[in-house]
Amino acid sequence: AEPSRSEITEISSTLPEDILPPLLTERARSTLHIECCLKTHSTVRYDVIRGQVEKFLREFKTSLLCHSEITDFQDVALLKENVEYMIVAEAGSDTSDIQILENVDLDIHVYQLNEDDVVEEYQEEENVLTANYWDLPARALDGLWDNLIFDENIKTRLLDYVYTTILFADRNVNSNIISWNRIILLHGPPGTGKTTLCRAFAQKLSIRLAERYSHGKLFEINSHSLFSKWFSESGKLVQKLFQQIYDLIDDDDAFVCILIDEVESLAATRRSALSGAEPLDAVRVVNALLTQIDKLKQEKNVLILTTSNITEAIDIAFIDRADIKQYIGLPSQQAIYAILSSCIRELMRVRIIAEEEFLLDWRAVELYQHTNSIDNPSIRLYSICGKSYAHFLKSWATTTLKDFLKALEHVVDNETIGRKLTLENQGEGEACKMLINERN
Incomplete structure (x- = not known):
């Protein structure tokens, strides 16, 4: 039988810590990325802003939602004067939407935007x-x-x-x-x-x-x-x-x-x-x-x-x-929904769309679409996205299984496709001809 967690801990306590694998020592902490954009006129040193942002987050926040904007820093005079906006980005390999601050390290990126055109x-x-x-x-x-x-x-x-x-x-x-x-x-x-x-x-x-x-x-x-x-x-x-x-x-x-x-x-x-x-x-x-x-x-x-x-x-x-x-292929129904819902939220923000209806996440829509009315804006939008997805799939209606599997392989294993395209030890002219013949 495999040893229990407690038995592993007891054994590992007798070993030097520097030779233990990460799983037997303290669990690796995730790194949560915070992006802080300064106003154009700001002249404060980046390290000063970085320290102030971390102090603010540690004191006033217990958790943060990934891919969201922090807007309540206006009570901190230095941040109010110098920060244009502050974004919570991703947490490394941790895909959780909500991050508990005591469990993560903060990597705060401070920058100013260049106003010059291309x-x-x-x-x-x-x-x-x-x-x-x-x-x-x-x-x-x-x-x-x-x-x-x-x-x-x-x-x-x-x-x-x-x-x-x-x-x-x-x-x-x-x-x-x-x-x-x-x-x-x-x-x-x-x-x-x-x-x-x-x-x-x-x-x-x-x-x-x-x-x-x-x-x-x-x-x-x-x-x-x-x-x-x-x-x-x-x-x-x-x-x-x-x-x-x-x-x-x-x-x-x-x-x-x-x-x-x-x-x-x-x-x-x-x-x-x-x-x-x-x-x-x-x-x-x-x-x-x-x-x-x-x-x-x-x-x-x-x-x-x-x-x-x-x-x-x-x-x-x-x-x-x-x-x-x-x-980079065509988007799925879920991706189309995410794209269109973000566009609708932007139109709501600027009051082009007057009715500020709350749009659900696509996961929630898939869960409730069979129980709620089609009049629900989120479910109706998801249905439209399904039609959009089906529109470009129609061109595949008469494709062969061989061609379909080739296309599927592109999406599922792009690295393998790249290696297949690399015809090693072949003359370049012959390699190009073989590649075209294979695709045809």
Whole structure:
């Protein structure tokens, strides 16, 4: 028989504490993240605000609701004068909605929003937009992260990945033994929020890493602009673009996120070049881009975010380099309900919708939808979401079981899909053909 908890405790009490596994010592405490945005005019030091916020919460709160706003700090003069808003975020791996403060550690992130608009970079000769540039955290991206809703715990997974890369860098993990490239690939149908998630993620990192990096940068590359109509000029464009990126990375106080949107456009160009439809200059451009990306993985303050609308067209070289290959699919009925209910609450807040009806959580709606009247606003909204979900499922009505299982596999095990897309030890031209044939 297995030993009881008391027997384990008695045995463990005779052993040195530093050799015991965590489960035999004191239970690990969760870390509750609090995000505190200062007013633009505030000049108070962040550590002073951080200490005052923790003192306020410990003295006046016994528990906090995750993903909610704290509004009752107005009685504390320093906070009233300097704090614009305060948000309770997540509690690490603990998925409980309510957190008891005596059981958690508080990680308080203090920051100020940058009021500058996005800066656009253009090619001088061809007047083509090459990149967008943000100073983070930016007012234009404020609140974006919290309003993105996905079925899977995608956002937590992305944050955990970055925390892990920072830990590896701090501990000087040998990258020749444990390799990571600082690249994330989001792929899936158009309009599912991939690019928006990348921007919101960069904004979130500038907040979460504020104690380590005083500010963040987001450099969004227009992949279509990397190919010049003039022979041999494309390579110079890539070199010039990445020189700007290296200038940003040289600032050790900045965390730099690079976003390459619609990365499949690079893959299509390379395949065309290999087949003779495009000049070999295009191949050299893509190879130069991959070389520059490989160099960036040595830097501690950079992260590369990529997106693709066409999974089948993603370049094999990008698949091989991505540490995370995350499929972003169409939302479920539950996710649609969460999205629409948040929109309705916002319209109620500004009095566009006059009747302030209380909208239930989708879990409560599923529990009560068979007992309550359809006149209940929450149940009616959930029914509408079901029709919306069924609308895009209708296109699957005549699909084969084989195709359905492939699509299901995308959602359930995106990492496996990423590995399947990586055809190791194959020639690139042959690999692309095999990938297309497999998908067809």
